[in-house]
Amino acid sequence: MAKKPANSLFLYELAPAIKYSEEQLTERLRAQDADAFSYLYDNYSGALYGTLIRMVNDEEVAQDLLQETFVKIWKSYSSYNAEKGRLYTWMVNIARNLAIDHKRSRAFKSGEKNQDIDKSVSAINRSQKTVFNIDRIGLKELVQKLKPESQEMINLLYYGGYTQEEAAKELGMPLGTVKTRTRTALIELRKLID
């Protein structure tokens, strides 16, 4: 919310400052409460949009996907199960899956019609070379503060949309190593944000 244009700031301040606990929020969303949905958007659209931009490396596509994400959140809210995890985890994975679908269909369209997993992975890789090079959009990359192996994991698995198996093939290492490095990367990341 740092870059909010000055003219809307005033109106934002006038909006009622409602704070929901996660339980309240999920309950209200289940009741299809518009205020709760609005709150959800105000609080999480930035995080989801940031993730989407890093995944597709295209602001317009990311905006379309963000729209689809929130529409899907609203439509399929009843399928959210709080026992399976946090609301945000559920939301960001909706966004990530939409972005992965977009990338795969784009890779598919761009001539890689062979569904062989290797080709499919390398197609994603080629069309997403920029994933590892997102500085050009001018985003501050927190991920760059991680060790290179950890950066690689986050970029491939989280932003690149690779499965762990695909990442193992891409990096030429055992699946077990990928899994371990994933954990290591996340531990490092948790220290970083503390």
Next chain:
Amino acid sequence: MDSKTFIESGALEAYVMGLATEQEAKLVMEMAAQYAEVKTELLAIEDAMRVFDGKNAVTPPVELKAKILARIGSSEFRVSGSASSSTVGNAESETQPKVRRLNDAANAAVAKQSPFFKYAAAVALLLLIVSAYYNYSLSNKLDETTKQVAEIQAQNDQLNSTMASADSSVKKMIAEIMLLKTPAMKSVELKGMEVAPEAKAMVYANTQSGEVYLELVNLPPAPDGMQYQFWGIVDGKPVDAGMIPLDGNLSGIHPMKTVTNSTAYAISLEPKGGSQQPQGKIYVLGNV
């Protein structure tokens, strides 16, 4: 599998990042349900990823929210919203603001987030006012025009009737001219006598058929109880050729009684209804 080994396997991280297969996810759920430390670790990872994404947040364009709310508000909300919202409303209506319909939120978002919509609304209002003014002035002009059309219609009607009468006059004149142009037709001027020197009449007589037409040019009005009578003179004797209407109006050239071989024509003033032989004074007279 013990909880420590499970946590260190990286399965929880994979699960949170959406990388777990269905089987792996099922196992994570089972382990989290069974071991509190697994559940705690899972939540910690989830929170970490949320915070990480939050730190990487990019504010989407302001108009996006209104777009999304508009998309959602047009379909889903009304169908399923009212029934379930009431339970929440009852439970929390005292402490929380009332549950709003999504359309309201969409509208609010439009008003709140996008100055464009405000300008658009202002422009629309301005256009409406301008349009209303034009409607008003056009309506006035229409009234005026309707009046003018009615006036022109009246003028047109008058012209039509004038035309019709002119037309009948022309037809009559043409008929008269045709009559006068008949080769056997002879015109005779009847001149005023002593009683009325200014009096004058014209006679048009067909010398072959004996048809006679009289045109009064100037004749003083007949006194009460008296009437002008028209005469032909045949072999020196007056022959009745018809009465002239009391008002003295023959309307142009008027056919009279047929008189053959008349050498002269005259009009005398007779008692009303006429006489067998002229008794009154002769007013006009003319020889063929």
